[in-house]
Amino acid sequence: MALTLHGVTLDLGRRRVLDAVSVSIAPGRVTVILGPNGAGKTSLLRVAAGLVRAEGSVAIDGVEVAAVPRDERARAIGYLPQQGDVAWNMVARDVVALGRLPHRNAGDEAAIAAALAATDTGALAVRRVGELSGGERARVLLARVLAGEPRWLLADEPLASLDPAHQLDLLDRLRAVARAGAGVVTVLHDVAQAARVADDAILMKASRIVAAGPASTVLTPNRLGDLFGVRFAAVPGHPVGIAVERLDR
Numbered sequence: 001m002a003l004t005l006h007g008v009t010l011d012l013g014r015r016r017v018l019d020a021v022s023v024s025i026a027p028g029r030v031t032v033i034l035g036p037n038g039a040g041k042t043s044l045l046r047v048a049a050g051l052v053r054a055e056g057s058v059a060i061d062g063v064e065v066a067a068v069p070r071d072e073r074a075r076a077i078g079y080l081p082q083q084g085d086v087a088w089n090m091v092a093r094d095v096v097a098l099g100r101l102p103h104r105n106a107g108d109e110a111a112i113a114a115a116l117a118a119t120d121t122g123a124l125a126v127r128r129v130g131e132l133s134g135g136e137r138a139r140v141l142l143a144r145v146l147a148g149e150p151r152w153l154l155a156d157e158p159l160a161s162l163d164p165a166h167q168l169d170l171l172d173r174l175r176a177v178a179r180a181g182a183g184v185v186t187v188l189h190d191v192a193q194a195a196r197v198a199d200d201a202i203l204m205k206a207s208r209i210v211a212a213g214p215a216s217t218v219l220t221p222n223r224l225g226d227l228f229g230v231r232f233a234a235v236p237g238h239p240v241g242i243a244v245e246r247l248d249r
Contacts, residue, residue, distance in 0.1 A: 001061055003048060003152055003183055005019040010043055018054060019207040022033055025200070027151070029173055030227040032215070034187075035204035042082060042156050042203065043189045048185065049154050060152065074102035078150030082144055082157045082187075086129045091185035092140045093125035099147030115147035116174050120166070134161040142170065146177070151158040153177055155186040159193060171197040185221045193226075194220050195239035203227050213244035 003025040010018040017040045025031050025048075033041045046052045050065040050073055056066045060076060068076065078099070086095055096115055100108045116122045119139045129137055138161045145153060155174070159167045175197060178184045188194045194201065198215035205227055211218050221232035221241045232241035 003027075003049060003185070004057070004059045004062075005044070006057040006059075008044075008047055008054050008058060010047060010052065010054035012043070015129075016207055018047065021056070021207075023202060023209055023212050025183060025185055025202075028178055028181050029199035030178045030197050031185045031187070031202060032186055032188050032198035032203060032222075033202045034191065034194055034219075034227065039204040040207040041204055044202075045079075045154050045156050045185065045187060046153075049077050051079065071102050075148065076150060077152045077154065078145040078148050079154040080145050080153070080158055082160065086137070086141075089128045089130040091126055091128055092132065092143075095129055095140055096121070096125075096143045096147050097241040099144040102148060110145045111149055115143040118146055118176075119143040122167060135163060135166060138162060139166065140168075142173075145158060148175070150182065152181070152183045155184070157187050157189065159190060167193065177179065191219070191224060191240055191243070192238070216249055 006022045008021040021044060033044065033061060035041050047054045047058060053066065053191050056134055065073065066120040096112050098112060098117065116125055119142050121139050121143050124132060124136055129140060132140065136194060162170060171193060174184050174186060176207050186202045195215065198219065200213065201215045203211040203218060203223065204211055210227065211223055219240050221234065224240060225232050230243040231245050231246045231247060
């Protein structure tokens, strides 16, 4: 039931953004991707979602993602981009309902209501997205993905425009999705939040995966220090410590 990438290589223009990347990601777990800017995190997520073709193999349950019919792929994979835009100034509930387009069955209304409740966006349902703040819009777009009830939820920096309370709510929601059996893969920049939510972690640098495995063994101060070029100071009760200074200064 894994999402598997093997030997994935991707060039954008003259730049290699993924270089022979191989990893197997398990369902029922939250997998966090961490790395410095330009490491290839977003590219990895987009290739895994089948949005970008690359050399190598990308498969779900042993079936190549590229070979899966588009409607079936849309039911299997929910993708939340880093910068979510809505082309039309629709009311928020209609945006969430778009997540049901691959399904369109008797469960649509219940799924939409559950997604609105899970993201605390019920009060926003009748407002137009053009009237919403960035954080409110981000929660509506997450609700759209959740309404589709995907087997794999791929989220690119979903905390970026959220206040602290909604960041914690979102992380709890990702864990709940994983506990219900889906695979969750998310790019995060906040190391502390990553340590809080991750079952597994993938560390990327210079277009390659440099470490992957259980978060308890991957997210260590030494590994993270090498990854980001900073020193982490140990803090009692803190999972990874606090970044305190750059190593190149």
